[in-house]
Amino acid sequence: MGRIIIGVMGPGTGASRKEMDAAYELGRQIAQQGWVTLSGGRACGVMDAVCRGAKSADGLTLGILPTENKSDASLSLDIAIPTGLGSARNNINALASDAIVACGMGAGTASEIALALKVQKTVILLNSTPEAQAFFSSLDVERVEIASTVNEAIEQIKRILSR
Amino acid sequence: MGRIIIGVMGPGTGASRKEMDAAYELGRQIAQQGWVTLSGGRACGVMDAVCRGAKSADGLTLGILPTENKSDASLSLDIAIPTGLGSARNNINALASDAIVACGMGAGTASEIALALKVQKTVILLNSTPEAQAFFSSLDVERVEIASTVNEAIEQIKRILSR
Amino acid sequence: MGRIIIGVMGPGTGASRKEMDAAYELGRQIAQQGWVTLSGGRACGVMDAVCRGAKSADGLTLGILPTENKSDASLSLDIAIPTGLGSARNNINALASDAIVACGMGAGTASEIALALKVQKTVILLNSTPEAQAFFSSLDVERVEIASTVNEAIEQIKRILSR
Amino acid sequence: MGRIIIGVMGPGTGASRKEMDAAYELGRQIAQQGWVTLSGGRACGVMDAVCRGAKSADGLTLGILPTENKSDASLSLDIAIPTGLGSARNNINALASDAIVACGMGAGTASEIALALKVQKTVILLNSTPEAQAFFSSLDVERVEIASTVNEAIEQIKRILSR
Numbered sequence A, B, C, D: 001m002g003r004i005i006i007g008v009m010g011p012g013t014g015a016s017r018k019e020m021d022a023a024y025e026l027g028r029q030i031a032q033q034g035w036v037t038l039s040g041g042r043a044c045g046v047m048d049a050v051c052r053g054a055k056s057a058d059g060l061t062l063g064i065l066p067t068e069n070k071s072d073a074s075l076s077l078d079i080a081i082p083t084g085l086g087s088a089r090n091n092i093n094a095l096a097s098d099a100i101v102a103c104g105m106g107a108g109t110a111s112e113i114a115l116a117l118k119v120q121k122t123v124i125l126l127n128s129t130p131e132a133q134a135f136f137s138s139l140d141v142e143r144v145e146i147a148s149t150v151n152e153a154i155e156q157i158k159r160i161l162s163r
Helices: A017-032 A045-056 A086-096 A107-118 A130-139 A150-162 B017-032 B045-056 B086-096 B107-118 B130-139 B150-162 C017-032 C045-056 C086-096 C107-118 C130-139 C150-161 D017-032 D045-056 D086-096 D107-118 D130-139 D150-161
Strands: A005-009 A036-039 A061-065 A079-082 A099-103 A123-126 A144-147 B005-009 B036-039 B061-065 B079-082 B099-103 B123-126 B144-147 C005-009 C036-039 C061-065 C079-082 C099-103 C123-126 C144-147 D005-009 D036-039 D061-065 D079-082 D099-103 D123-126 D144-147
Touching: A005 A017, A005 A045, A005 A086, A005 A107, A017 A036, A017 A045, A017 A099, A017 A150, A036 A045, A036 A086, A045 A061, A061 A086, A079 D086, A086 A107, A086 B086, A086 B107, A086 D079, A099 A107, A099 A150, A107 A123, A107 A130, A107 B086, A107 B107, A107 B130, A123 A130, A123 A150, A130 A144, A130 B107, A130 B130, A144 A150, B005 B017, B005 B045, B005 B086, B005 B107, B017 B036, B017 B045, B017 B099, B017 B150, B036 B045, B036 B086, B045 B061, B061 B086, B079 C086, B086 B107, B086 C079, B099 B107, B099 B150, B107 B123, B107 B130, B123 B130, B123 B150, B130 B144, B144 B150, C005 C017, C005 C045, C005 C086, C005 C107, C017 C036, C017 C045, C017 C099, C017 C150, C036 C045, C036 C086, C045 C061, C061 C086, C086 C107, C086 D086, C086 D107, C099 C107, C099 C150, C107 C123, C107 C130, C107 D086, C107 D107, C107 D130, C123 C130, C123 C150, C130 C144, C130 D107, C130 D130, C144 C150, D005 D017, D005 D045, D005 D086, D005 D107, D017 D036, D017 D045, D017 D099, D017 D150, D036 D045, D036 D086, D045 D061, D061 D086, D086 D107, D099 D107, D099 D150, D107 D123, D107 D130, D123 D130, D123 D150, D130 D144, D144 D150
Parallel strands: A005 A036, A005 A099, A036 A061, A061 A079, A099 A123, A123 A144, B005 B036, B005 B099, B036 B061, B061 B079, B099 B123, B123 B144, C005 C036, C005 C099, C036 C061, C061 C079, C099 C123, C123 C144, D005 D036, D005 D099, D036 D061, D061 D079, D099 D123, D123 D144
Antiparallel strands: none
16 A cells, blocks of 8 residues: 655755754654655755664655756665656655655745645644744644654654544 | 746635735736736636736736646636646746745745745745745745735836846 | 647757758748747757747747756747756646647657647647657557648648647 | 666556566566666556566565555555656656666657657667657667567666666
């Protein structure tokens, strides 16, 4: 029936140390649950950190790349999918994920949250800004969840998957 | 060298009367300036209203449809482009517009604003919510402009185009 | 109800003199019929020639670009749509055209013909190779038409549009 | 560095018994080599058969779906990626595969071969028609290989990967 896929979105080159640490731990715990980790796949920021975390716990990592080839893929990806779509690939990240965690914020991440809400998927905002929490909750209060720790996010994913 | 294209984004079926009235007037004034009006192209909400407004002033209207055919296109479109991409077409709306106005808010519109900011295009928020203004300004304060009237939005577009 | 759009596909940098001459004349006659000319939009080969021909007869030209911006757009485009999709934009060329003419052949053009046949659109092969005629006819004999002159292609388009 | 991905393309509902048998055996042997099987992912024809074959040898199966959700995914997929792109997803199939085998022919398959040749990837035509062999060889004789058995195709893939 296909494995469960958890999408983790977040900044690339502009990611903070704290965001990357959270992404690493999130990837590790996603892998421990037996879920596949999906990300934007590039070798930087949250995308790279979540893949490294997932591999530290022998998880399977899947990256949906904006580029036409694998040259800028994270070295911790098992499966690199170059799409050649640029940011239009953000919609695939939203559609392919059974649950979505935004770890940090930026324009690309914001588009992925919005595209996920558009198809009525629940999004977990981890360590997000007050402005992001207020805005996305105003778009769809029932499908936006707030998490302040990785453990909390994992519990929220379990609830989303059990619906 | 190609005509100037102004993208107007906004809710479809959920658009309010006020949003549709603003979109109609915006389309009319865009046409008066000699600019092409680009929208999501469907026969509802802000997309339809901005096309009707543009046609009322003999403007050229262009719609980037999410569907594979033209069956749900606005009757006020001159050029209907079915993309078959679903919401991935939102990135085309961002890339193809020389300036972008968000008229109202929703998940699809939010994704278009974020995708436009991602490629460093300026976005004008017309009659937007405080939450949207605060969030998008937090993403990129230099590229988010606030307008409270259509006239103000037109003046902002002129400044964006003159840069 | 939207204007009629005729898609003209063909090689870019590798186009022959004969293919470009045919594309120019095709664009000119498409414009004379009052139809919009759609192409891949780049400033080379068949894409550029068909736009120049259409403009010589005051036609409207529309280009669906593979790139994220307009920097490599034909100077004869009225409306340049950067998609950022690379060759995935070839499917838009197929979907957005009411009739499609392949003027010359290459891998990109072959994909556009195949994608058009996939959605059951008729394709006209102008000055095509025997191998291309035999192959595409084997895929869908009812929807592949052969033309050896531009005049013949225009007559075939008229028949397709009248169905 | 990412696992090796072999794309297998072919007809969906119109696939013949012979094509599906070849696809099953191809999937089985791809899995035995330790490669990931990529297909269009739907629950019919060559896409489904190659996934079933790969699973019979404990391979990993990846499907790039045209739809927005997983409802029509093959039950033999490990990883289902709904793209919502329709046939524009065919370009992802071409870009994401380290080597590509066309098993049977149709308009969708033809587009995938052409898109692969466009980015200079080698394509193996297995049990293909004389018309397809002649046409694609005329497009790029160096990157089109002909196979008449699954064993032969596997040997060709090994040579492609060793370049």
